[in-house]
Amino acid sequence: MIRADTQAPALHRQQALEARFGLRVAAVIDEAPLGHDIQERLRIARENAVSHARSARRLAAAPAVQVHTSGTATLGGTPWWARLASFVPLLVLSLGLLMVIQLDTREQIHAAAEIDTLLLADSLPPRAYTDPGFAEFLKQVQP
Secondary structure, eight states, X not given: XXXXXXXXXXXXXXXXXXXXXXXXXXXXXXXXXXXXXXHHHHHHHHHHHHHHHHHHHHHHHSOSOOOOOSSSOEETXXXXXXXXXXXXXXXXXXXXXXXXXXXXXXXXXXXHHHHHHHHHHSSSOGGGGGSHHHHHHHHSOOO
């Protein structure tokens, strides 16, 4: 792979060679007697070359961003449907988060209902669990 710093001198060298060749050709043309038709063709070719060089410089200096002019409604150069499509992942993520929260809440409700069912089905009355002596009873080692 050729590095960028080695390409620059080669490019300048090529441009210098082209300029030197152009000067030599111009000197030969100036010294030789040319007919009117040849001079006109050279003048037209020179004008074409100059206009081509100007358009190439204009294209090189033009910004990379182009304006979207297809006739569709756009927001900042991007079609409205493309902007709308960029919100789809956010919408899917939000819906997924809401589903996780809903499932977690439902799981907590089921766990609390199971505990309540076990408490109510037990032979011990629910008031016994709030008795201060019950904590001491649980701390004792049972066989």
